[in-house]
Amino acid sequence: MLRIRTLSPLLQVALLLVASVIGPARAQQSPQQTVIQVENVRTEYARVLRAQPVYQTLRATAMVEVCEDGVPAADGEEKSRLARVVGAVKDALTPGKDAEEDATTVQPREGCQLVPTEREFQRPIAYDVDYVHHGVKYRSRMPYDPGDRLRVRVSITPIVSGGP
Template sequence: MSSRVPVLQSSLAAALLLVATGVHAQDAAAEVVIPQENVRYDYAQVLNVEPVYQVLRTSRIEHVCDLVKKPTAGNGLSRMVGAVKEKLGGSSSGEDDEFENCRMEPVVREFRRPIAYDVDYVYKGSKFRTRTARDPGNRLRVRVSITPQPNHDR
């Protein structure tokens, strides 16, 4: 019998609280109405896609030298052959090249990679913009949701 007493007391306390505040159980239930959402999927025409890039900068210390051409010894014919080979894209023998002023320097490199895409699209005559993880191509799948407007005239 002692286990029933707390249940009765809490139920009685809840009923008294409702009566004291002037709220009836019927009014509380009538206030909670959630309109049902109607959802379907369709395709929109893509107008423009612009990649959004992340720029990564790295730097490291590298051995850098200035390349200096030293005067070639020998006759004029060997110098002329070397110059023609160099102009035609052939590699020179390396005997004429000399590295000077070598030092360790920080070299900075930049890398760009796409991380997202800004997409302009049109659906049923209205233009929209969104950001997607992938390039959607010529059309974009869209979720169309229709929910009735709550009636606030009461």
């Protein structure tokens, strides 16, 4: 008999479940004893043929200052924009100013106007992976790029027919 104390708790529960199912069935069957193994499992490696990223597209709208010549304001002017925002906040906080003025709006320079510009960003959210294992091609969607090899779980379970 097996010494149950030396087995892991998970294995103990599995053995008890199998014994509770097989016990009553064995009492009703013929004197022959039949034990069915649940499954044979091992891990192997498959060769990756292709890993194609699946992208999520994000859209964002930003206000860009466009001047009369049609060119957006240069990046070097970023400091002057910041200075204008700080100045607008200071003006809004000083007493005697009109309370209805909005301190967060930035007024464009003379000859320029603020235009909403939509931008798109793409980021990979998954990978469609094509791989070969023992000459058979498979495809799976994975959360990461597996590289050249993919570890796969191989499970073999016999099909048991109804009678001998």
